[in-house]
Amino acid sequence: MENSIYIPIISDYGFKTTFGNEADSLFLRIALQALIKSDTRIREVKFDKNSFEALTVDSRSGIFDLACTDENGNQFIVEMQLGQAPHFVQRLKFYALHKFNTLVERGEFDYANLPKLYAIAILEKNILPTAHFHTIANLRSQQNEIIDHQMTFIIVELAKFTKQVAEIETDLEKLVYTMKTLHTTEPTQYPAFWDEEWLKRAIDELDTRKMTPEERAYFARVTAANAEAVKAEKQKIREAVEQKEIETVTKALRRGKLTLDEIAEDSGVSMDFVLYIQRNLSAS
Template identity: 80%
Template sequence: METGVYIPIISDYGFKATFGNEADSLFLRIALQALIKSKIPIREVHFDKNSFEALTIDSRSGIFDLACTDENGNQFIVEMQLGLAPHFVQRMKFYALHKFNTVVERGEFDYANLPKIYAIAILAKNILPTAQFHTVANLRSEAGEIIDTQMTFITVELAKFNKHVAEIEADLDKLVYTMKPLHTTEPTQYPAFWNEEWLKRAIDELDTRKMTPEERAYFARVTAANAEAVKAEQKRIEAVKILAIQNALKEGLPIDLIARIISVSKDFVSAVQKTL
């Protein structure tokens, strides 16, 4: 992502420096309290292992961005997604249900007094057919009655947030507003609430002017690795499109139809045709 003075919170480096800051958890604690809409302050968090052996058929590990437990034993899973992810809800269910199985097994399959599990997804794009940017979901009856609150799914869709500074009062709004335009904001354009201690500390972690040489080197490594990953993904997507075009051409489909189906230009289809 392009960045100016401030590194985006929603970048890999930014998320780890703010939400994943084990040396200073103030931002994380207030952010979690806002995300779950709790009036009770979270005073402590313990960072947990954030990966587990996969239960899926392809045997890949399940890795989420952050996992932690508060002083009351409440379990939090936080996942950030920048790209389109139409099946992201299924991924969060997978993570949450694995966590549920883990806490049940620790209690020797005792279902009484289980800790609450919060599966939190922060998405740059929209995936839900809902109007609100912040969605809290529990198990409910067909009449909308709450059946269970032990497991809660929370989704934040940044693209749906459109409040102006003058409208912002709640910590949740302050959090989401900060996640959206921070990296495009000049230091002279600070909203007043960015001086609140929890946000000020997080923003300081993202201020490139205050980075140590070691932090600059780490940021450069992360940025380079992300750029390589993006290039690799683009090549993979292009290879898939080329294969689909080749198959369609072999079936005798016209170039203009293939271009519409695969969402590429006619020239691209023609270029692939010349390689056959």
């Protein structure tokens, strides 16, 4: 980011000012049409409340990155994920099924006329054991026959997209290429399709040279908040790892079948760490 002209679309700020741009939804509408591989043009979208309350005291609340409805009543939820997320499919199911329950309740439990629901995930890393960067999933039988069209899961894995500019043809490919490379591309290497109106408008929103003082201030606040969130998450991970190491070494010391060197080697920790746990056990 320090030397880049453009803010990454896949950043929190970038996603909100492109996909979540309520003042100008052209980029979002064409992007959604491309992601669901529809030939039908989406002419308008209405942004929906993107948070939901827990259904019971013990269940979870949540927030979608984006939720909207098109002019035909089709429902969309869009999630963006940076970094590793091995269980992201479960999270997407949780969000999609909650949205489904909301649709049923609004229809007074009339299952016959439910609108289509598209749960879309765009991920920086790979999570599926598949080769293609764009996956569309529906409920199917063991013979691969479609059982349900009402709910569709769409997963885009940016890391799997390897096409070069000369190979790009579809809006989906243009979208994914832009999301993956915009913030790293030199001005002299911009592809011609970035002049298409839907992409041009989105790219202009991410151009740091065109930001107003208010936009710069907002960007700084979002960036700082994200940095704090990342720092807090890393601390949680470090604490979880350390707790696991403590439990592993403690268990090995109590069993008394290994030398201290063997415990350190098997647990992947230092001898000083093992001695520290041993002293605490002796003192307790």
